[in-house]
Amino acid sequence: MRLFGISMVQPEKWKPSLVQLRINRAATHVRWSPLENKFAVASGSRIVSICYFAEDNDWWSCSHLKGVKSTILSIAWHPNNVLLAVGSTDMKARVYSAFVKKFDSKPAPSGWGEKLPFNTLCAEYANPSGGWIHSVAFSPSGNALAFSGHDSSVNIAYPDSQTLQAVRCSSLPFLSLLFVNESKIVAAGHDCAPVIFEGSEQGWSQTKSLDTGKEKKSSSVVSAFNKFKSIDSHGTAEEADTSLNTIHQNIINDLRPYESAGDGILTCVSSSGLDGKIIVWNLVD
Numbered sequence: 298m299r300l301f302g303i304s305m306v307q308p309e310k311w312k313p314s315l316v317q318l319r320i321n322r323a324a325t326h327v328r329w330s331p332l333e334n335k336f337a338v339a340s341g342s343r344i345v346s347i348c349y350f351a352e353d354n355d356w357w358s359c360s361h362l363k364g365v366k367s368t369i370l371s372i373a374w375h376p377n378n379v380l381l382a383v384g385s386t387d388m389k390a391r392v393y394s395a396f397v398k399k400f401d402s403k404p405a406p407s408g409w410g411e412k413l414p415f416n417t418l419c420a421e422y423a424n425p426s427g428g429w430i431h432s433v434a435f436s437p438s439g440n441a442l443a444f445s446g447h448d449s450s451v452n453i454a455y456p457d458s459q460t461l462q463a464v465r466c467s468s469l470p471f472l473s474l475l476f477v478n479e480s481k482i483v484a485a486g487h488d489c490a491p492v493i494f495e496g497s498e499q500g501w502s503q504t505k506s507l508d509t510g511k512e513k514k515s516s517s518v519v520s521a522f523n524k525f526k527s528i529d530s531h532g533t534a535e536e537a538d539t540s541l542n543t544i545h546q547n548i549i550n551d552l553r554p555y556e557s558a559g560d561g562i563l564t565c566v567s568s569s570g571l572d573g574k575i576i577v578w579n580l581v582d
Contacts (some may be wrong), residue, residue: 316357318346326371332378334400339369345383347395347415362393362416371432376439377404379413384430390444390452392419408440408456422454425463431486434474437561443482445471451484455498462501464494473552477563477580483507485549485568489541491578507578510542547572 318324322341329336338346338359345362367387374381381395394413396404409419420442424430428447435442442454447470453462469487476482477493482501485491490508494501540546549570555577556565569575 314350314356316348316359318348318359319361320344320346322368325369328372328374330374330378330395331376335378335395335397337372337374337381337395339372339383341368343367343369343385345369345372345381345393345395347381347397349397349400360397360415362395364393364416364418365389365391370429373433373435375409375435376437377407379404380409380419380435380439382433382435382442382444384433384444386429388424388427388429388446390422390424390430390433390442390454392421392442393417394419420454420456422452422461424448424450424452425461426450426465428470431470431472432474434476434482436476436479438479441476441479443474443476445474445484445486451482451494451501451503453482453496453501458498460498462496462498464496464501464503466503468492472548472550473568475552475554475563475566477566483552483566483578483580485552487548489543489545489547489549489570491549491552491566491568507580508543508545544576545570545572545574 318338320340320342324338324340326339335349343365346359348357348359351358365385367385369383369385371384372381379396379401381393383391392409394417396413396415424446426448431445433444445451449466449468449470451464471484472486474482474484480495480497482494483491490506492506493504495504547570549568551569553567554563555567557563564581565577565579567575567577
């Protein structure tokens, strides 16, 4: 399979550039590395393509991360530009080394390992109660990994202390996670409203929702046309209100950083949903 990327060759001038992914199933998730000299493409082929620009051939070549046993749903880069978190439908979250000699400098030793040649499996975490891994995210320092499962759980792993904190929620599953700082996470998904998790290595919990709901419009006055239309459709003179009491009216499928303070801590995040809306949320109390 071939994918066309975009490469800037001159200021204000762009041209399409060929990317050789070498996969035989659909691409499912794409993320640029922090230094923007590589990008990763997850796929249904049970591999991740780590792509880098080959100047000699004027196209993007790739190397494959292997070892996952099912479709990969989400990926996230570590701040050191080398490690990559992978979440898949085999109910496991993994951390691999995506070290490419020509493009990366040797990373400092950490809880994820010291020697990190390409495709090294640095950590593997099973979802405690099962379910696909929908989202993975590293903390700003890279010393913690969060992942969400289809069982409506959020899990936070700390490699230094080898602990795994699991928070089981009564809500629907979360599809996207984003660290605000080392002790706060924003999560969103099928419940159509972003929520906040706070904690540390000693424990995490869900604390509040960013969406306080919206006021329902009064339906006491209904026009004659709408009244007859409602009787015909619903068998009642009152028009049924099927809207959700949230700003998003459908699943939230992605959270992205929008604004941060000088110390790198996020102050605003944006959410995009299947309702076609992009909403900016203020995180400052």
